[in-house]
Amino acid sequence: MDTANTVITDAYLERQQSPYVFSEKEIIMRDVTDDTKNDSVEHNEIADGSVPHKKLTTWVLVGTAVLILGWPTVIIGLFFQQVIALFVLKTGAGFSIFRWIATLASDFLGEANPAAEFFFDAETIAKHWFFVAYLTTAWNNYFFRLICADDVLLRSYAIHHQEIVKRHLFIKFCLKSEFSCSAYFFYKTMNISGAEAIVAAASPWIGQGESACLVRPFVDLSTESELHLFMASEALGFSTISGSVLSVYINLGVPPQNLVTSSVMSIPASIAISKMRIPELDVPVTRGSVIVDRGHEEKGGPPVNALHAFSRGATFGLIVAGQILANVLTILALVYTINGLLTWIGRGFGIHQLTLELILGYVFYPVTFFMGVPRPEILQVSRLLATKFYANEFVAYKNLQMIMISNTPLTPRAFTIASYALCGFANLGSLGIQIGVLSALAPSRSRIIARIAPSAMICGFIATMQTAAIA
Structure with missing residues (x-):
């Protein structure tokens, strides 16, 4: 067995x-x-x-x-948030280590772009269209096959592709070592399950949703608390961003140390918040062990060679991409429908720009105040948070860039808090990605996933705001 x-x-x-x-x-x-x-x-x-x-x-x-609430997990998670902040912000080595890992994962996942140019031209790829970007999920699943596969499979592929396999073996060694060591650390110190520890270790470095594939055979057997934690903090990154988008946000003028620090700090914070929201009441299947999916639990048995493993990953990636596209389309259509109704109602009361963004801007006003933003700039930062929640973090960072080059830029303190608070995938569009990925991994749990997804999004949003307040 x-x-x-x-x-x-x-x-x-x-x-x-x-x-x-x-x-x-x-x-x-x-x-x-x-x-x-x-x-x-x-x-x-x-x-x-x-x-x-x-x-x-x-x-x-x-x-x-x-x-029943595991208070040690909550207390240790909040404590580690402070320790990580000191290590990354106050030591050059801490920032360099985390940024190197993020760059390594980003470069490897970016190798899907030349392959996509076979179907689309280079200009289409450079536009970063959502549909084209998520078709590369097939490549990302190959990435997981690489990390999780037995070395003998890669050696069998190395006969005719020695240079490629040597490079991939090096990446596998670096990333798998980081994932394994970090997962063991989280598992031992925070008393979480092995599956939760693995996705916690992988979440800041790989894309939104991909880290769940590292524990693919256990998602269908996960408890409700584990599923909530997967969505709130790790697997789908409501409280973090992936290494593949670091360069995009850096080009918008966001300091790289703010992005890396926010993502890493939000991991223990989101674990603590998620466990407060839905405590663990069952016995997790991976309690007492840290196991990465090696493909042995799939139907049809383990892959016969590297090519078979890569083919499986690509096929499953196409299924995940389809789920993502369908769910994001549905969620965004619902949001725009609500916006249209609000605008129609607002015109009857003389409010011609009544939208979710306007409403959320005032809802986040007290939250922004308690984060420590200077009083004259609270409304500006709260509207940025509303933009992130309503649209996505890229649009919010773009608006932040426009504010900073205007005649009335934010003060350094307000800019720092905003750059930390906007770092994360907690938005309504990502809600569709969450449901799509996990429903593809565990179709039988789709009802539970859809029910707890909004709660996980809110927990991830709170984690990033807490991180911003500390910064």
């Missing part, structure tokens, strides 16, 4: 034998049953579905949010 199946079996047996570990629904029902089994009247109320609402609500708030 392979390692992954052994872990799954052990976790299942441990869950069956433990009288203290249940799902949230099982805990609530057991608590109600224990309190009412000696009271026939109350027992009949439970059987009739008329359990007193106040009693259940009180138990859920106290039991789920306080007693």
Whole structure:
């Protein structure tokens, strides 16, 4: 029996034998049953579905949010956020290390662009169209095959492609070493599952959604808390950005140290916030082990050689890209429909530019104030946050660039806070990407994924704002 199946079996047996570990629904029902089994009247109320609402609500708030909440994970996560800030901001070595890793992953993932020029011209690729960009997901899945594959598969491919494989083996060694060491660190110090640790280690360096593929066979078996954490912080990057977009934002005038520091600091912060939002109530399948998908759990067995593994990754990448495109189109269409309705209603009251962006700008006003932005610039920064949430971080950084070259630029303090707060994929468009990627990885969990995705987006947004406040 392979390692992954052994872990799954052990976790299942441990869950069956433990009288203290249940799902949230099982805990609530057991608590109600224990309190009412000696009271026939109350027992009949439970059987009739008329359990007193106040009693259940009180138990859920106290039991789920306080007693079951893993406070060590929360406290350690917030502590590491401060430590990482000191290491990256106050030492040149810390910044250089993290930027080198981000550049390495970005350069490797960027090798999909020359291949895309086979289907499109170079000018089309340079325009960074969304459709063209996410077709490279097929290449990114090859990237995961490279990291996760057995070395013997690569050696079999090296007979006729020695230089290519030597380079890829070097990249594999560097990135896999970083992922493995960081994952083990998060797993040991923050008491999270192996799958959560792996995607936590990979999230700042690879693209939005791709790190979930590193634990692909375990996504379908993940608990609700794990899925929420995948979306809030790591796998789909609501609180981080990927190495592939660093150069784009740097060209817009954002200091690279701000981007790298914000992404790395937001990892432990988002773990803490996500675990406060949805505590772990089940036994994760990967608890007690850090395992990367090596392709052995797929239907049809392990790949026979490197070419077979690459073909599988490309095929699955095309499925993921299709899910992303369909979901983003649906979410954005809904947003623009809401904007149209708001504009139509606003005209009836004399407000001709009533949009989500305008409303969110005022909603984020108090949040921006508590982040430490100087009072005269609060509204400007809050509108930038609204733009990020409503559109995306690229449009927000573009607006920030226009403000900085205008006659009334932001003060250095406001600019620093804004550059940190805008760093992340927490926006309505990314909501569609989240649902698309994880639904492709785990079709049977699509209902849960769609239900908790908005909560994960908000948690990721809060993590980046917390990071900005510290900066």
